Amino acid sequence: GQQLNQSPQSMFIQEGEDVSMNCTSSSIFNTWLWYKQEPGEGPVLLIALYKAGELTSNGRLTAQFGITRKDSFLNISASIPSDVGIYFCAGPLLSGGSNYKLTFGKGTLLTVNP
């Protein structure tokens, strides 16, 4: 099946630092989604990207959809302790009719030291 390669697996940073993580795929996606999951909770959608080359921001978060449509990155600027969590990239694949199934990266575990 489709796989998304997400890196890095984990990051340990100091509060105030910027963070960057990325996902690549061998296949083209028409949409890239970035989620954050906190312990014991479901993933929360952070940013959705729909157009190759698109750069979208959500507060201190910025994500870009690669020109080739095979990659995406997520940046977090000026990190704060509440940024702690696992960040997942996801790509939807049409699975029949108008239904889309999500393929997930393995996640990036972010730890922010105050």
Place this chain on the structure above:
Amino acid sequence: GAVVSQHPSRVICKSGTSVKIECRSLDFQATTMFWYRQFPKQSLMLMATSNEGSKATYEQGVEKDKFLINHASLTLSTLTVTSAHPEDSSFYICSAPGGTAPDEQYFGPGTRLTVT
């Protein structure tokens, strides 16, 4: 964004019993919902696609008789773990497409199942 709820948030059951988990779309209708399973420190694994008014579609390797899915209304899907065993202990999460785009999925808060 769209809101999805799950109930219960935590459940402990004895081996051999069955457990039902509910997934509700609170402010939108969902003809399709998805059920995932997540092991500690791992990514989400899609178990099945729940289709309103028809049979669920299961992913390869997922036992449909073990994990019964019912999607009786446009706002409710249920997952029943039948004859649960300790190896069924996991974090179960549902999702539904609820944004303006059909490929955006919104997740419930998850259900932690522990089978003793």
